[in-house]
Amino acid sequence: MSDRPLSIEVRDVAKSFRIQTDHPADRPRKDKLLHPFRAEHREFKVLEDISFEVERGEFFGVIGRNGSGKSTLLKILASVYAADAGRVRIAGRMAPFLELGVGFNQQQPARENVIMNAVMMGLTPDEAASRADEMIDFAGLSDHTDLQLKNYSSGMKVRLAFSVLTQVDADILLLDEVLAVGDSAFQQKCESVFTKLRDEGKTIVLVTHSMPTVNAFCDHALLLHDGRIDAFGKPIDVSNRYLEVNMRAAAEAEGGRDGYAARFAETIADPPIHIADAWLGADPEQRNSALGSGEPIIFNAELEVVRAVERPGFQFKIEDGQGQSLFMGGAADLELEGGHAEPGERLRVRVEVENRLAPGRYVISGGGAQLTSDGTSEPATPVTALNFEVEGTRAEGLMELDHAVTMERIDSDKPVIGRP
Amino acid sequence: MSSAGGAPAIGADLPELREIPGPSAFGTDRTRFWELLWIVSVSDFKQTYANTTLGFLWTIIKPLVFFGVIFVVLRGILRFGADVPNYPLILVMGLIMFQYFQEVTTRGVRSIPNRESMIRKMHFPRIIVPLSIALTATLTLFFNLLAVSPLFFAFGLWPTLEWLWMIPILATLILFSTALGLILSVTFIRFPDVDQVWSLVARVLFYASPVLFPIEKIPEPFDVVMTAVNPLAPLIELARVVVIDPNAPGPLAVAGPLLGVLLPLSMIAFAAVFSLWIFKREAPRVAEAL
Numbered sequence: 001m002s003d004r005p006l007s008i009e010v011r012d013v014a015k016s017f018r019i020q021t022d023h024p025a026d027r028p029r030k031d032k033l034l035h036p037f038r039a040e041h042r043e044f045k046v047l048e049d050i051s052f053e054v055e056r057g058e059f060f061g062v063i064g065r066n067g068s069g070k071s072t073l074l075k076i077l078a079s080v081y082a083a084d085a086g087r088v089r090i091a092g093r094m095a096p097f098l099e100l101g102v103g104f105n106q107q108q109p110a111r112e113n114v115i116m117n118a119v120m121m122g123l124t125p126d127e128a129a130s131r132a133d134e135m136i137d138f139a140g141l142s143d144h145t146d147l148q149l150k151n152y153s154s155g156m157k158v159r160l161a162f163s164v165l166t167q168v169d170a171d172i173l174l175l176d177e178v179l180a181v182g183d184s185a186f187q188q189k190c191e192s193v194f195t196k197l198r199d200e201g202k203t204i205v206l207v208t209h210s211m212p213t214v215n216a217f218c219d220h221a222l223l224l225h226d227g228r229i230d231a232f233g234k235p236i237d238v239s240n241r242y243l244e245v246n247m248r249a250a251a252e253a254e255g256g257r258d259g260y261a262a263r264f265a266e267t268i269a270d271p272p273i274h275i276a277d278a279w280l281g282a283d284p285e286q287r288n289s290a291l292g293s294g295e296p297i298i299f300n301a302e303l304e305v306v307r308a309v310e311r312p313g314f315q316f317k318i319e320d321g322q323g324q325s326l327f328m329g330g331a332a333d334l335e336l337e338g339g340h341a342e343p344g345e346r347l348r349v350r351v352e353v354e355n356r357l358a359p360g361r362y363v364i365s366g367g368g369a370q371l372t373s374d375g376t377s378e379p380a381t382p383v384t385a386l387n388f389e390v391e392g393t394r395a396e397g398l399m400e401l402d403h404a405v406t407m408e409r410i411d412s413d414k415p416v417i418g419r420p
Numbered sequence: 421m422s423s424a425g426g427a428p429a430i431g432a433d434l435p436e437l438r439e440i441p442g443p444s445a446f447g448t449d450r451t452r453f454w455e456l457l458w459i460v461s462v463s464d465f466k467q468t469y470a471n472t473t474l475g476f477l478w479t480i481i482k483p484l485v486f487f488g489v490i491f492v493v494l495r496g497i498l499r500f501g502a503d504v505p506n507y508p509l510i511l512v513m514g515l516i517m518f519q520y521f522q523e524v525t526t527r528g529v530r531s532i533p534n535r536e537s538m539i540r541k542m543h544f545p546r547i548i549v550p551l552s553i554a555l556t557a558t559l560t561l562f563f564n565l566l567a568v569s570p571l572f573f574a575f576g577l578w579p580t581l582e583w584l585w586m587i588p589i590l591a592t593l594i595l596f597s598t599a600l601g602l603i604l605s606v607t608f609i610r611f612p613d614v615d616q617v618w619s620l621v622a623r624v625l626f627y628a629s630p631v632l633f634p635i636e637k638i639p640e641p642f643d644v645v646m647t648a649v650n651p652l653a654p655l656i657e658l659a660r661v662v663v664i665d666p667n668a669p670g671p672l673a674v675a676g677p678l679l680g681v682l683l684p685l686s687m688i689a690f691a692a693v694f695s696l697w698i699f700k701r702e703a704p705r706v707a708e709a710l
Contacts, residue, residue: 079543092435103538
């Protein structure tokens with residue numbers, strides 16, 4: 001790691017919950033009367049041996065399947081849950097966004113909720129009161145200030161919560177699945193807020209299911225699996241491992257050892273082809289992740305063949321920051337000269353895509369593929385992903401298309417077409 | 421550390437790494453504690469009254485109507501209390517004091533689950549939740565006393581220096597009620613039966629307090645038992661002595677120094693200490709127990 005100062009330091013954190021195994025309703029009444037305060041408990045380990053560091057100004061992703069302990073970890077960081085063991089140190093003030101919100105009170109108007117939350121996140125009551133209008137305004141809700149919160153739609157509540165969060169001058173933001181809610185306009189707003197916060201040197205910890213989101217935004221990521229750190233490091237490595245974990249789980253659900261998901265998981269764990277390098281831009285010496293509007297997207301990869309592969313190919317996908325898939329291309333069989341790739345060979349892949357993307361942040365991910373004898377396509381490498389930005393000011397919509405709009409005067413004496 | 425050519429500029433004003441406090445009863449910052457207590461109490465107050473048409477007036481209407489009904493039944497129908505000086509005032513004073521106790525404790529029971537969304541998502545001193553309820557109720561208590569004061573004047577009672585004794589009496593009542601509110605709020609999380617149990621106990625305590633019947637109307641040895649076992653009883657008796665009727669029997673006269681003063685005071689002191697201890701012990705886990 002570099003010598004940037006740390007923002008979060010987690011050491012040997014463990015957490016277990018006591019789960020009541022016999023619900024009071026299930027116990028015989030006689031037993032309950034004899035031992036009213038006794039209940040069978042089971043220790044359920046949620047987190048074990050969790051140690052990691054986040055540097056200041058980092059965008060840090062936490063991914064994992066449901067029940068892997070992501071949210072518990074975030075709650076420990078936010079001082080909502082107490083860790084059973086270990087130590088957490090943070091630098092500065094933290095603003096949490098947990099369980100899709102910040103703890104609003106349904107019966108009260110937006111303004112009061114905003115003030116109360118801002119105070120809980122560290123502003124003084126005066127500061128909170130003077131910023132409340134700004135926060136409501138930023139959420140686009142200034143017309144509904146005095147409405148009780150229960151009359152808000154869930155999207156409005158999330159917008160409001162997010163707005164409070166970003167304006168309490170916190171050094172560290174903890175975001176649990178923030179992109180999973182809200183409409184696409186809100187998600188785009190989140191995206192631009194992320195970029196702004198990152199430029200201000202804030203540390204952001206984002207819990208998500210979405211691998212494209214991790215790849216598009218995060219500097220580092222952590223994969224939790226069954227309460228332990230399964231992978232830590234570059235987002236692409238972590239998300240490949242996540243893909244493998246997911247595929248193994250899917251294989252188990254399929255029940256077969258040789259189903260598609262099982263083979264997929266095997267391939268990612270021990271691929272016949274490695275991706276030695278991947279970069280954006282025409283020149284490997286000048287890798288470039290910022291594109292002008294309309295500038296073609298050029299993606300290159302160098303592959304190293306470890307085991308022989310019949311009919312290798314390459315497939316890629318472009319996704320936006322919210323994980324929306326925009327385009328898929330490539331082929332499982334690129335008709336390599338000679339048909340198959342031998343161990344020790346190196347292959348070069350070059351992808352050039354016209355760029356009609358609206359300004360914003362995107363991920364291009366790709367991986368080697370192979371066409372098997374039964375005609376199905378299978379991955380031959382883990383996925384690699386690179387994020388890039390299309391520069392310009394964001395307007396409505398996902399694409400920039402060539403278009404023409406003209407206007408001209410017409411003779412006012414001519415009869416209007418279509419009118420008698 | 422500085423092998424990579426110069427320290428980064430953004431580190432200059434960086435706050436130091438500090439261990440996170442974790443969830444706790446009191447938090448670490450005293451100023452913030454009071455700020456938060458205030459803001460949560462105001463929100464509790466508004467939530468209780470803002471959505472009703474009569475709003476805060478309800479705090480005054482409720483005890484007055486209650487008083488009216490009881491007064492009509494006991495005095496008008498049962499002909500009770502004609503020989504007790506200023507009986508209506510005794511009733512009003514007792515009702516207001518008891519109602520305060522009841523509000524703090526019964527609202528305290530479910531106070532933590534009622535603030536679940538806050539507790540599960542935010543870090544703040546947990547004790548603020550039941551304390552804010554006690555604070556709101558205390559405000560109501562003073563408004564109630566203020567609202568019924570004309571009644572006292574109408575009966576020819578004007579403030580004297582003796583009335584200042586109400587300050588320690590009410591302070592003790594507030595302390596005792598708040599302590600029970602704290603205990604109930606955390607025990608409810610573990611034992612949901614507390615809710616039912618407490619509504620029963622509160623009713624029993626009402627009849628075990630000299631509210632409907634002045635203490636001298638209660639036959640021996642029940643008056644002694646009542647004064648000794650229910651810490652609310654001596655407080656209500658004392659309030660009557662200092663404000664309404666200096667000749668009324670106080671707890672000392674009823675039960676003697678040991679049972680009338682020492683035992684109730686030690687019970688209150690014990691409740692206060694125990695409440696802080698148990699709340700402090702349980703506070704770090706309330707979020708996950710919900």
